Amino acid sequence: xxALIEVRGLSAWHGARQVLHxxxxxxxxxxxxxxxxxxxxxxxxxxRSLNRMNDLDAGCRTQGVIAYQGIDLADRAIDTAALRxxxxxxxxxxxxxxxxxxxxxxxGPALGGSKSGLEGRIESTLRAACLxxxxxxxxxxSAPSLSGGQQQRLCLARALMLEPEVLLLDxxxxxxxxxxxxxxxxxxxxxxxxxTVVLVTNNVMQASRASDRVAFFNGGRLVECGATxxxxxxxxxxxxxxxxxxxxx
Amino acid sequence: MSSRIRTASRMFVSLTGLAALIIVIMVVVILGxxxxxxxxxxxxxxxxxxxxxxxxEGGIFPAIFGTVVLVLLMTLAVVPLGVxxxxxxxxxxxxxxxxxxxxxxxxxxLAGVPAxxxxxxxxxxFVQFTGGGIDQxxxxxxxxxxxxxxxxxxxxxxxxxxxxxxxxTEESLRAVPKIYREAAxxxxxxRWQVVWHVVLPNSLGGxxxxxxxxxxxGAGEVAPIMFTGAAYFLPFxxxxxxxxxxxxxxxxxxxxxxxxxxxxxxxxxxxxxxxxLLLTFALNFTAVLIRAKVRRRMRSS
Numbered sequence: 263x264x265a266l267i268e269v270r271g272l273s274a275w276h277g278a279r280q281v282l283h284x285x286x287x288x289x290x291x292x293x294x295x296x297x298x299x300x301x302x303x304x305x306x307x308x309x310r311s312l313n314r315m316n317d318l319d320a321g322c323r324t325q326g327v328i329a330y331q332g333i334d335l336a337d338r339a340i341d342t343a344a345l346r347x348x349x350x351x352x353x354x355x356x357x358x359x360x361x362x363x364x365x366x367x368x369x370g371p372a373l374g375g376s377k378s379g380l381e382g383r384i385e386s387t388l389r390a391a392c393l394x395x396x397x398x399x400x401x402x403x404s405a406p407s408l409s410g411g412q413q414q415r416l417c418l419a420r421a422l423m424l425e426p427e428v429l430l431l432d433x434x435x436x437x438x439x440x441x442x443x444x445x446x447x448x449x450x451x452x453x454x455x456x457x458t459v460v461l462v463t464n465n466v467m468q469a470s471r472a473s474d475r476v477a478f479f480n481g482g483r484l485v486e487c488g489a490t491x492x493x494x495x496x497x498x499x500x501x502x503x504x505x506x507x508x509x510x511x
Numbered sequence: 512m513s514s515r516i517r518t519a520s521r522m523f524v525s526l527t528g529l530a531a532l533i534i535v536i537m538v539v540v541i542l543g544x545x546x547x548x549x550x551x552x553x554x555x556x557x558x559x560x561x562x563x564x565x566x567x568e569g570g571i572f573p574a575i576f577g578t579v580v581l582v583l584l585m586t587l588a589v590v591p592l593g594v595x596x597x598x599x600x601x602x603x604x605x606x607x608x609x610x611x612x613x614x615x616x617x618x619x620x621l622a623g624v625p626a627x628x629x630x631x632x633x634x635x636x637f638v639q640f641t642g643g644g645i646d647q648x649x650x651x652x653x654x655x656x657x658x659x660x661x662x663x664x665x666x667x668x669x670x671x672x673x674x675x676x677x678x679x680t681e682e683s684l685r686a687v688p689k690i691y692r693e694a695a696x697x698x699x700x701x702r703w704q705v706v707w708h709v710v711l712p713n714s715l716g717g718x719x720x721x722x723x724x725x726x727x728x729g730a731g732e733v734a735p736i737m738f739t740g741a742a743y744f745l746p747f748x749x750x751x752x753x754x755x756x757x758x759x760x761x762x763x764x765x766x767x768x769x770x771x772x773x774x775x776x777x778x779x780x781x782x783x784x785x786x787x788l789l790l791t792f793a794l795n796f797t798a799v800l801i802r803a804k805v806r807r808r809m810r811s812s
Contacts, residue, residue: 347699357694
């Protein structure tokens with residue numbers, strides 16, 4: 263199986279501080295790649311370079327190649343709006359926009375100018391995000407009044423409305439209770455049959471439960487990347503072993 | 512020693528309290544005086560009638576009508592312009608560029624220009640230059656827009672109130688959480704779509720606050736409209752954009768300074784001031800109601 267996304271020599275700077283050092287990493291199709299590492303390891307910067315969210319940060323600069331279906335996503339000339347429609351993203355904090363559940367879900371398609379078949383897609387994405395049963399009778403209720411866990415699943419559904427090829431998750435369960443967390447993890451297992459997931463997480467256990475492969479970052483460098491079992495049972499690097507066994511981070 | 516400190520501190524508290532009290536007293540005196548003296552003549556006939564016998568009798572309907580239309584036209588001009596300028600300043604412009612600094616400097620100065628200067632500017636720029644140009648281009652030199660009229664008066668007021676709207680709008684744009692913008696960008700929004708679909712709907716409340724402030728300011732100004740469109744006395748209501756109009760503030764000024772019989776116009780004057788105050792409150796109150804409705808809808812829908 264050849265890689266879906268191939269990251270080559272990716273470096274990034276926030277102002278004068280280098281936060282990613284020459285990262286080489288291949289992401290396979292239909293896998294869940296867990297990205298772990300202590301705070302400040304560059305996980306989020308790495309994730310946000312994939313859909314060019316780093317561009318929004320005036321002080322952030324990147325360098326390197328992100329090869330995806332024959333194009334370089336790091337190329338300045340890339341249409342970032344089109345790229346972000348193909349790479350859905352969920353943030354660490356749930357961000358329901360003011361307005362109803364339905365309005366939140368309809369926003370992505372509306373931005374792209376598509377309005378047809380909206381109702382059917384709303385139901386299927388809410389089902390995929392394991393939220394349908396809880397909200398099916400109140401789609402016109404205010405999104406910010408949902409619980410935190412429901413809001414985050416709504417954000418997942420909102421990203422899925424774009425029918426993305428890749429899903430980027432930035433610590434999506436950091437503020438959620440265990441039940442909401444397991445709902446989101448269940449949803450991801452279902453989703454990977456038709457898309458590819460990159461899951462940044464501070465929770466080592468979540469990475470071991472949910473991901474097929476794990477990439478361990480530390481100090482802006484990719485320390486190692488391998489099958490989840492191998493990383494957790496037999497890591498090549500001592501740093502990795504120390505981190506997953508809770509000695510630092 | 513300690514008793515002296517206590518006395519000093521008590522005195523300080525009393526002085527600050529007194530300062531606050533003076534504000535209340537001034538408002539009560541002003542409003543009370545106007546309400547008591549203006550109440551008598553206030554009637555349907557006064558509100559809906561025309562001035563008669565050299566403005567010593569009759570009503571002030573033309574002035575009320577003129578004021579409302581003037582303020583509405585001003586709002587129509589200043590809100591789109593001010594919001595667009597604020598969006599550009601806050602969402603698009605590079606904050607460190609020379610041009611942005613120039614625009615901000617211009618806004619601050621605009622806010623400090625005396626109202627009478629706006630009046631003269633309006634006369635020179637709108638009436639003579641713009642109006643004259645339009646007449647040359649479209650009316651073959653026939654006098655049409657190169658004269659004081661409600662259009663130029665409202666545009667002059669719009670420029671006067673522009674800084675208010677820009678500052679209030681920019682403030683509310685700044686208050687939209689960064690994460691909302693990021694969420695929209697992550698859904699594939701272009702910069703323009705982020706502004707239109709996420710930023711502006713979430714700053715409507717602040718924009719309306721700016722509108723309210725602009726209305727309060729605009730409805731009370733006399734100097735900017737004196738040379739640009741307000742009429743001393745008109746037997747008809749303005750029917751088109753290039754008609755002159757009567758305005759409450761200006762009418763008050765005229766009755767105070769130009770009346771043939773000051774004693775005869777005094778009761779009329781009081782009632783006119785009362786109507787101007789009530790009208791300003793009413794315009795404000797309408798805007799506040801709209802804002803409350805918008806905020807409620809943003810929160811609950």
